[in-house]
Amino acid sequence: DTGVSQDPRHKITKRGQNVTFRCDPISEHNRLYWYRQTLGQGPEFLTYFQNEAQLEKSRLLSDRFSAERPKGSFSTLEIQRTEQGDSAMYLCASSQNTDTQYFGPGTRLTVL
Amino acid sequence: RKEVEQDPGPFNVPEGATVAFNCTYSNSASQSFFWYRQDCRKEPKLLMSVYSSGNEDGRFTAQLNRASQYISLLIRDSKLSDSATYLCVVTNDYKLSFGAGTTVTVRA
Numbered sequence: 222d223t224g225v226s227q228d229p230r231h232k233i234t235k236r237g238q239n240v241t242f243r244c245d246p247i248s249e250h251n252r253l254y255w256y257r258q259t260l261g262q263g264p265e266f267l268t269y270f271q272n273e274a275q276l277e278k279s280r281l282l283s284d285r286f287s288a289e290r291p292k293g294s295f296s297t298l299e300i301q302r303t304e305q306g307d308s309a310m311y312l313c314a315s316s317q318n319t320d321t322q323y324f325g326p327g328t329r330l331t332v333l
Numbered sequence: 334r335k336e337v338e339q340d341p342g343p344f345n346v347p348e349g350a351t352v353a354f355n356c357t358y359s360n361s362a363s364q365s366f367f368w369y370r371q372d373c374r375k376e377p378k379l380l381m382s383v384y385s386s387g388n389e390d391g392r393f394t395a396q397l398n399r400a401s402q403y404i405s406l407l408i409r410d411s412k413l414s415d416s417a418t419y420l421c422v423v424t425n426d427y428k429l430s431f432g433a434g435t436t437v438t439v440r441a
Binding site: 252254256261262263264265266269277312314316320321322323324325326327329 | 337364365367374375376377378379382420422424426427428429430431432433434
């Protein structure tokens with residue numbers, strides 16, 4: 222399978238714990254994006270990498286959120302001190318110098 | 334005001350019917366336009382790009398009106414497998430902005 226992959230697919234955690242998600246983009250894609258989707262809403266942009274450089278961060282991304290793409294390949298999204306409001310689907314997408322983005326299956330986070 | 338507004342539906346149509354819905358966007362500088370399809374608890378999947386000249390992909394026809402900042406999608410000869418949420422998407426500086434989606438249910 223050469224699509225975007227994400228791990229884990231599901232994560233249940235207790236409030237206050239830290240969680241980390243991983244995204245592996247399509248191999249030749251230089252751009253990687255993170256989005257968050259809550260029930261009944263469309264995905265909302267969180268952050269964007271071109272190669273290893275993080276070029277944009279949404280105001281939605283509080284200080285508790287950090288994303289990295291150290292070698293310009295896979296990316297991680299970490300949430301520290303999780304809150305119940307962080308419960309959502311976290312989607313990763315990638316593209317190659319175009320506006321057409323391809324999404325991974327998402328990581329569904331539940332914060333108890 | 335949300336950047337992309339869609340009629341949430343639901344549109345409940347019989348097999349074989351034609352269904353059409355649209356969205357509006359607020360940023361006149363938006364560069365590219367798409368319809369994505371999302372099945373329940375799955376990731377969004379690209380359905381088609383949208384161009385000012387209008388474009389078709391099989392039973393699907395999309396239209397963009399830049400002057401009115403309006404995007405439409407028409408599905409002809411609906412199939413049960415067309416049941417999904419359709420997300421209207423615009424791009425600004427490579428960042429996708431999504432509408433909340435229009436739910437379509439096709440019944441036998």
